[in-house]
Amino acid sequence: MAGKKPTIAYDGGLDLPAETPSGKASSFQVTGDPRKVPSAPGSYLKMTTSRANFRAVGWQDDDFEKPMITIGVPYSNTMPCNNRFRELADVIAEEVEKNGGKAHIAMTPVISDGITNGSKPMRYSLISRDYIADCLEIMHEGYAADAMITLGGCDKSVPGVVQVLARMDIPGISLFGGPALPGKCTDKITLTDRGLDPGKVMEAIGAYSAGLIDVEELYRIECTALPGSGTCSAMFTACTMASAVEALGIALPGTASHPAVTEANQVTEQKVDDCRASVQALLAMIKAKQKARSIITRKSIENAITVIYALGGSTNAVLHILAIAREAEVPLTIHEFGDIGAKVPLIGNLSPHGPFHMADLDTLGGVQAVMKELFEAGMIHGDCMTVTGMTVAENLAGIPSLSERPAQEILYPVAKPVSPAGNHLLVLSGNMAPESAVLKLSGKVYDKFVGPAVCFDDEDLAFEAIVDGKVKKGCVLVIRYEGPKGAPGMPEMLSPGAALVGAGLGKDVALVTDGRFSGASHGIMIGHVSPEAAAGGPIAFVQDGDVVTIDARNKLLSVDVTDEVMAARKANWTPPQKLQGKLGAVLGKYAKVVNSAHVGATTY
Numbered sequence: 001m002a003g004k005k006p007t008i009a010y011d012g013g014l015d016l017p018a019e020t021p022s023g024k025a026s027s028f029q030v031t032g033d034p035r036k037v038p039s040a041p042g043s044y045l046k047m048t049t050s051r052a053n054f055r056a057v058g059w060q061d062d063d064f065e066k067p068m069i070t071i072g073v074p075y076s077n078t079m080p081c082n083n084r085f086r087e088l089a090d091v092i093a094e095e096v097e098k099n100g101g102k103a104h105i106a107m108t109p110v111i112s113d114g115i116t117n118g119s120k121p122m123r124y125s126l127i128s129r130d131y132i133a134d135c136l137e138i139m140h141e142g143y144a145a146d147a148m149i150t151l152g153g154c155d156k157s158v159p160g161v162v163q164v165l166a167r168m169d170i171p172g173i174s175l176f177g178g179p180a181l182p183g184k185c186t187d188k189i190t191l192t193d194r195g196l197d198p199g200k201v202m203e204a205i206g207a208y209s210a211g212l213i214d215v216e217e218l219y220r221i222e223c224t225a226l227p228g229s230g231t232c233s234a235m236f237t238a239c240t241m242a243s244a245v246e247a248l249g250i251a252l253p254g255t256a257s258h259p260a261v262t263e264a265n266q267v268t269e270q271k272v273d274d275c276r277a278s279v280q281a282l283l284a285m286i287k288a289k290q291k292a293r294s295i296i297t298r299k300s301i302e303n304a305i306t307v308i309y310a311l312g313g314s315t316n317a318v319l320h321i322l323a324i325a326r327e328a329e330v331p332l333t334i335h336e337f338g339d340i341g342a343k344v345p346l347i348g349n350l351s352p353h354g355p356f357h358m359a360d361l362d363t364l365g366g367v368q369a370v371m372k373e374l375f376e377a378g379m380i381h382g383d384c385m386t387v388t389g390m391t392v393a394e395n396l397a398g399i400p401s402l403s404e405r406p407a408q409e410i411l412y413p414v415a416k417p418v419s420p421a422g423n424h425l426l427v428l429s430g431n432m433a434p435e436s437a438v439l440k441l442s443g444k445v446y447d448k449f450v451g452p453a454v455c456f457d458d459e460d461l462a463f464e465a466i467v468d469g470k471v472k473k474g475c476v477l478v479i480r481y482e483g484p485k486g487a488p489g490m491p492e493m494l495s496p497g498a499a500l501v502g503a504g505l506g507k508d509v510a511l512v513t514d515g516r517f518s519g520a521s522h523g524i525m526i527g528h529v530s531p532e533a534a535a536g537g538p539i540a541f542v543q544d545g546d547v548v549t550i551d552a553r554n555k556l557l558s559v560d561v562t563d564e565v566m567a568a569r570k571a572n573w574t575p576p577q578k579l580q581g582k583l584g585a586v587l588g589k590y591a592k593v594v595n596s597a598h599v600g601a602t603t604y
Contacts, residue, residue, distance in 0.1 A: 072150035079112035081154035106139030123489030132160030178260030180230030206502020230260030234351035240313030249386030257366030322600030338427030345417035419443030482515030483532025
C-alpha cells in the first residue's frame with residue numbers, strides 16, 4: 001500500500017472530537033469517519049471506495065485527516081478579468097496544502113460583460129451570477145468540503161462567489177482578482193485626456209458614428225484602452241462589487257484595489273501575497289468556527305451600500321446586494337437600499353464620473369481609506385466582524401485620516417464631497433414603474449426630465465436608430481423586453497447608452513429600460529423598471545409620443561397616460577414576436593424561475 005501504514009481502523013470506534021484540531025468536520029462524510037461503527041452511514045469502512053478514488057489522484061494516508069478546502073474559480077482563458085485565475089488558484093492551493101489542508105479546486109463558467117456587451121450572448125451574463133453560486137454549491141456540497149475560498153473577477157462572478165458563502169453559511173472568504181491598469185492616453189487621442197477604460201471604447205463608437213473622431217482614433221482607442229489582465233479599471237460593476245465585498249468584511253482589507261498585473265502584464269507580487277494571506281485568514285476562521293453569516297449581517301450590508309454610494313458605484317450593485325442579502329436571509333428591500341444610500345455623499349472621484357481609476361485609489365489605501373473617512377463621519381458601523389477576526393473599527397484603527405494625507409483629488413472628504421448626498425443612485429417608482437426603477441446620477445445635480453417617448457422592443461433596434469441619427473434631443477428613449485424574463489437575462493444597455501453619450505446626446509436624451517446598465521454607463525439612465533414589459537408591466541404599454549416624466553427630486557417615473565387608457569392598452573396587448581419564439585434550454589429555464597429585478601433577479 002502506498003504511503004504510511006494506516007493508523008485508523010476499519011472497525012471504527014476511534015475517540016475523536018466532532019471537528020479535528022485541523023478543522024476537518026464535514027469532509028469525513030466522503031473520506032470516512034473513523035469514529036463510526038462500520039454499519040453507520042459515512043463510516044470509515046463504507047467509504048473505502050471513496051478513499052481509493054482520492055488515492056488515484058495522489059492522496060496519502062495522512063491526507064484523509066486534513067480539512068478539504070474548496071477553491072472557487074470562475075475561469076476562462078479568453079477574457080481579461082479572470083484569465084489569470086488558474087495562476088492564482090495554484091498559489092492558493094499550494095498555500096492550503098502547505099498549511100495542512102487539502103485543496104479542492106472547483107472551476108465554474110464565467111461570462112465577460114465587456115466581450116458580450118451589445119450582443120445577444122450578453123443574455124447569459126446575469127444568468128451566470130446564480131449559476132456560479134449554484135456550481136460552487138454543487139462542487140462544495142458534492143464533496144462535503146469543510147470551507148471555501150473564492151476568486152471574483154468579472155462583474156457577475158464577484159457577487160456570485162459571495163452568494164454561495166452566504167447561502168451555505170460556511171467558513172469562507174473571497175478574494176478579488178484585481179482591477180486592470182487603465183489604458184494610457186497619447187497625444188494622438190482627442191476623445192479624452194484621462195486614462196482609458198472600456199467605457200471610453202463604447203463612447204468612441206458613438207463618437208465615430210457622429211463624426212466626432214476618425215477611424216484612426218477609434219482604432220487607437222480599441223488597441224490601447226485595455227493594456228492587460230484584470231477587471232475594468234474604473235468604478236464599473238466589478239470594482240463596485242469588489243469594494244462592496246471588502247466593505248461587507250468577507251474579503252481582507254485592502255485587497256479590492258490591488259491591481260491584477262504589472263505594466264508588463266504579469267501577476268503582481270501583491271496579488272500573490274493576497275492569495276496567501278486569504279488562505280491564512282480562512283484557516284483562522286476555521287479554527288475560530290467563524291462562518292459567513294456572522295460577517296454578512298444587516299449592518300455589514302448597510303456598510304457595503306454606503307461604500308457603493310460613496311464611490312459612485314454601478315447600478316448593478318442594487319441587484320447584487322439584494323441577491324447577497326437574500327442568500328444570507330437578511331431582510332432588505334430595494335427601497336431600503338435607496339434610503340440607506342440617499343444619506344451618503346459621493347466622495348470618490350473615479351471614472352466614469354471622474355478622471356481617476358481603481359489603481360489610483362489603491363495609492364491611498366483603497367477601500368479602507370474610503371471606509372475610514374465614512375467611519376469618522378459616523379456613516380458606517382464599526383462593530384461589524386470581518387474575516388480578519390477583528391471588527392471594522394479595529395481594522396481601520398491604523399489607517400490615516402484624509403486630513404493627515406497630502407493634498408490629492410482622488411478621494412474627497414465627506415464635508416466637501418464631489419457631490420452632496422442624494423445625487424447618485426435613486427430608486428424611483430410611479431405609474432411607469434409601480435414596483436421600482438433605478439436612476440443613476442453619478443453626482444449630477446438633476447431635477448427633472450420631460451419628453452416624448454420613442455419606443456423600441458429590442459436593444460439592437462434602438463442602437464441602430466441612434467447611430468443613424470434618428471434619435472433627437474429632448475426625447476425619452478424607451479427600450480423594453482430586455483428584463484430578466486423578457487430578454488431573457490436582463491442584458492446591459494451600455495451600447496445604446498454609450499452611443500448617446502458619444503454622439504453628444506447624453507444630457508439631452510433620457511434612456512428608460514427594463515434592462516440594466518453597465519457600471520460604465522452615465523447620462524440620464526433609468527433601468528431595472530419593474531414590473532418588466534414581459535411580465536405585463538406598464539412599460540410595455542407606453543407608446544411613441546407619450547410624455548414621460550423623470551422627477552429625481554420626488555423619485556418619480558411616470559407617463560402622462562390615464563389609468564383607463566393604460567388598462568385599455570393592456571387589454572389589447574399582444575406580446576411581441578421575441579417573447580413567442582423558442583428559447584434554448586438554459587435561457588428557457590432561467591425565464592421560468594427568475595424573479596423580478598425588484599428583488600435582485602434571484603432564481604429561488
